[in-house]
Amino acid sequence: MDAALIPKGVKRCPLNQFAIGIAIVGAVALWGVFAMLLVWIKGLNQTNMNDAYGFALWIWADLTVIALGGGAFFTGFLKYIVGKDELKNIINYAVLIGFICYSSALLILGIDIGQPLRGWFIFWHANVHSMLTEVAFCLTVYFGVLTIEFIPLILENRQIDRVPFFHNLSHNMHEIMAVFAATGAFLSFFHQGSLGGVPGVLFGRPFGFREGIFIWPWTFFLFTWSAAAVGPCFTILITKITEAVTGKKLVKPNVIDLLAKISGWMLLTYITAKIIDTWYWAAVTAPSKGFSLMDFYSGHPLYGIWILIAEILVCGVLPALILVSAKGRQNPGALLAAVILAVIGVCLNRWVMVLQVLAMPVLTFENWVMYFPSWQEVATTILPVAYGIILIALSYRYLPIFPQEQELNPVE
Amino acid sequence: MKEEGKGNNAKKFGMVIDLDKCTGCGSCMVACMAENNVPFKTDESNKLDSITWMRVYRLRNGKPFPSADICYLPRPCMHCGGVGDQGHSPCVSVCPATATDYSTETGIVSQIYTRCFGCRYCMAACPYHARYFNWWDPVWPDGMEKYLSPNVSARMRGVVEKCSFCFHRYQLAKDRAFVEGRREVKEEEYQTACTQACPAGAITFGDLNNPDHRVNQLVKPDRRHGGRPGNPHAFRLLERLQTNPKVYYISGRDWVRQAGDHYLKSEANRPGH
Numbered sequence: 001m002d003a004a005l006i007p008k009g010v011k012r013c014p015l016n017q018f019a020i021g022i023a024i025v026g027a028v029a030l031w032g033v034f035a036m037l038l039v040w041i042k043g044l045n046q047t048n049m050n051d052a053y054g055f056a057l058w059i060w061a062d063l064t065v066i067a068l069g070g071g072a073f074f075t076g077f078l079k080y081i082v083g084k085d086e087l088k089n090i091i092n093y094a095v096l097i098g099f100i101c102y103s104s105a106l107l108i109l110g111i112d113i114g115q116p117l118r119g120w121f122i123f124w125h126a127n128v129h130s131m132l133t134e135v136a137f138c139l140t141v142y143f144g145v146l147t148i149e150f151i152p153l154i155l156e157n158r159q160i161d162r163v164p165f166f167h168n169l170s171h172n173m174h175e176i177m178a179v180f181a182a183t184g185a186f187l188s189f190f191h192q193g194s195l196g197g198v199p200g201v202l203f204g205r206p207f208g209f210r211e212g213i214f215i216w217p218w219t220f221f222l223f224t225w226s227a228a229a230v231g232p233c234f235t236i237l238i239t240k241i242t243e244a245v246t247g248k249k250l251v252k253p254n255v256i257d258l259l260a261k262i263s264g265w266m267l268l269t270y271i272t273a274k275i276i277d278t279w280y281w282a283a284v285t286a287p288s289k290g291f292s293l294m295d296f297y298s299g300h301p302l303y304g305i306w307i308l309i310a311e312i313l314v315c316g317v318l319p320a321l322i323l324v325s326a327k328g329r330q331n332p333g334a335l336l337a338a339v340i341l342a343v344i345g346v347c348l349n350r351w352v353m354v355l356q357v358l359a360m361p362v363l364t365f366e367n368w369v370m371y372f373p374s375w376q377e378v379a380t381t382i383l384p385v386a387y388g389i390i391l392i393a394l395s396y397r398y399l400p401i402f403p404q405e406q407e408l409n410p411v412e
Numbered sequence: 413m414k415e416e417g418k419g420n421n422a423k424k425f426g427m428v429i430d431l432d433k434c435t436g437c438g439s440c441m442v443a444c445m446a447e448n449n450v451p452f453k454t455d456e457s458n459k460l461d462s463i464t465w466m467r468v469y470r471l472r473n474g475k476p477f478p479s480a481d482i483c484y485l486p487r488p489c490m491h492c493g494g495v496g497d498q499g500h501s502p503c504v505s506v507c508p509a510t511a512t513d514y515s516t517e518t519g520i521v522s523q524i525y526t527r528c529f530g531c532r533y534c535m536a537a538c539p540y541h542a543r544y545f546n547w548w549d550p551v552w553p554d555g556m557e558k559y560l561s562p563n564v565s566a567r568m569r570g571v572v573e574k575c576s577f578c579f580h581r582y583q584l585a586k587d588r589a590f591v592e593g594r595r596e597v598k599e600e601e602y603q604t605a606c607t608q609a610c611p612a613g614a615i616t617f618g619d620l621n622n623p624d625h626r627v628n629q630l631v632k633p634d635r636r637h638g639g640r641p642g643n644p645h646a647f648r649l650l651e652r653l654q655t656n657p658k659v660y661y662i663s664g665r666d667w668v669r670q671a672g673d674h675y676l677k678s679e680a681n682r683p684g685h
Contacts (some may be wrong), residue, residue, distance in 0.1 A: 030610040043569045044530070050460035054532030054545060114530015114545065121529045122510040170635035180491050204502035204539035204653055289652050290674030324513025362539035362650060364671050365471045365485070369460070 006400045009406040012283035012397050032383025035376040041388045045377040052369040055354050057377045058112040063350040065101040070231025072098020073188035080181035089255045092401045094235045095149045102143045104384030107412045138191030145184045156400050189224050196223025199353045206289045207296050208357035218277050229266035230346040232259045233339040250402040257329050264323025270314035299368040303356050315345025424519035426620040426658035428630045429599035433614035436484030441466050445611030449560045451550030463544040465575040466606050473667045483668045489542040490657030491521045503534035520577050528571040543574045579605040599625050630662045647672045
């Protein structure tokens with residue numbers, strides 16, 4: 001029934017099957033929308049946040065999806081600025097994943113603020129000293145850039161492409177895409193960094209606070225670096241999941257190998273910098289405030305030293321070593337394990353930099369405070385996942401996302 | 413007001429709390445809530461989401477009888493001045509919408525409720541847990557609206573609030589002084605509600621910059637060193653974080669002063685060591 005919309009030379013499942021899949025994921029999305037409306041109508045009392053946990057699951061989700069969406073800017077940077085032309089075969093998907101991640105982040109931010117109708121105050125009454133102001137500006141503008149990068153892909157739909165205006169528009173947008181890729185890389189450096197600055201500047205919270213250069217704490221650079229390292233891992237992971245779901249090879253191994261190799265070196269250099277940062281923080285910064293390293297990791301079993309070991313060694317050093325070795329990358333199991341570990345590593349890092357910062361008491365006579373999200377928080381956090389699956393499914397079905405699909409899966 | 417800040421006569425309002433006098437009666441908390449229209453819930457058992465601009469903590473020395481000791485510590489907003497008293501307090505510098513501000517004329521950290529959009533970054537930044545979020549719209553028991561203070565606006569759901577050092581009282585005192593043809597407000601004319609309510613006289617309030625004010629005499633703040641107390645029995649909470657608070661505590665007990673900050677076990681500069 002929708003055959004006229006499906007790209008030429010590729011095979012898609014029957015529309016009924018597709019519709020059933022969308023309906024199931026759509027039901028989950030509707031659950032999230034219901035929770036979102038509850039929060040908007042009744043307020044943040046629908047969450048389990050409290051005065052000790054002003055930041056919680058949503059801010060973690062924000063920081064995480066933005067880091068994972070970093071594959072878009074970094075792959076774009078590699079393709080258009082560095083000139084790694086092979087990456088043209090995965091850049092569409094990286095942009096789509098980035099678009100989903102960033103639109104999700106903006107949606108979650110819209111739910112997370114106490115007075116959503118005043119959200120524009122962040123631009124109107126901007127405090128230029130606040131890291132969050134920098135986040136808001138760069139994030140919004142970069143989402144605009146991602147939209148511009150996504151539009152040519154939509155215009156390549158078979159039916160839309162038949163309209164001469166859209167065909168020419170798409171062609172011309174492709175021609176100047178390097179400009180937007182460069183803009184995206186520039187903006188991403190700042191908003192990824194300023195997200196790192198959000199906990200890094202908290203000089204009242206010794207767990208999060210870091211020294212740095214001028215106004216930028218070290219976390220500023222570490223967040224950008226980790227997003228550039230792990231963003232492409234997430235792109236690879238989602239590509240592998242898509243290949244498993246569709247039962248098709250969609251991207252040639254040499255493309256994945258190149259992206260994994262670059263990602264591996266980025267991860268190795270990042271984790272080296274992270275280890276140095278952790279050592280300096282534990283040996284110099286924290287003691288100057290009266291804290292030893294174990295003060296941060298002995299107050300509650302959830303935040304034991306295991307979390308630091310898991311983040312740095314298991315989900316940092318280990319995947320980096322797998323990805324920088326040709327043998328590791330060529331072993332499908334090892335490659336998959338490495339990208340999964342790297343993704344978990346960045347999720348853990350964002351978790352501790354938001355949740356552990358708040359869980360740890362600063363006053364000597366206060367105790368560790370734990371938090372468990374309400375179902376409304378969980379549902380609204382799952383909502384972007386469901387929305388992402390739907391957008392990927394629609395894009396995969398109707399747009400030529402994977403340029404190598406036809407060659408890798410010839411239709412008899 | 414601006415001229416006041418430009419000259420050398422800028423105020424630096426602060427508080428001194430004598431912990432050896434505090435009995436933990438909670439009068440300061442009650443007075444603060446009544447004075448500032450602080451909303452409350454039907455069930456106040458969960459303290460993690462109830463609003464207490466002034467909160468009294470109970471500290472124990474952890475020793476068995478007969479050495480067991482207890483101390484009550486009232487905690488308002490510290491009105492931090494940051495390093496060098498430049499207004500770089502933990503919360504002011506992070507607010508993305510300039511909804512909280514530091515006055516160089518009074519040293520008071522304000523909260524602009526109508527500009528706050530509820531991101532709660534300031535709450536994450538404050539190490540004293542002095543900032544509170546309005547998780548609900550305020551609901552007053554029938555008839556209680558009539559007893560609300562007309563000088564303080566009630567806050568709506570979704571914004572952050574905190575102790576203002578009863579700033580409206582300063583405005584009223586300034587108005588009175590102006591009508592009477594004076595430029596300066598007398599020490600007793602501007603006092604916070606908690607100060608006046610304390611039956612033990614444990615709380616003292618005034619201008620830390622003014623040597624005639626009792627707060628200055630009690631702690632002898634060293635202006636060249638970020639306002640550090642000159643009185644060896646006086647201390648500020650979390651001094652080492654360089655938040656530069658304007659609330660000072662006094663106690664003759666070493667363990668109480670030591671509870672004010674973190675120290676490594678190897679450090680020799682701990683109070684009483």
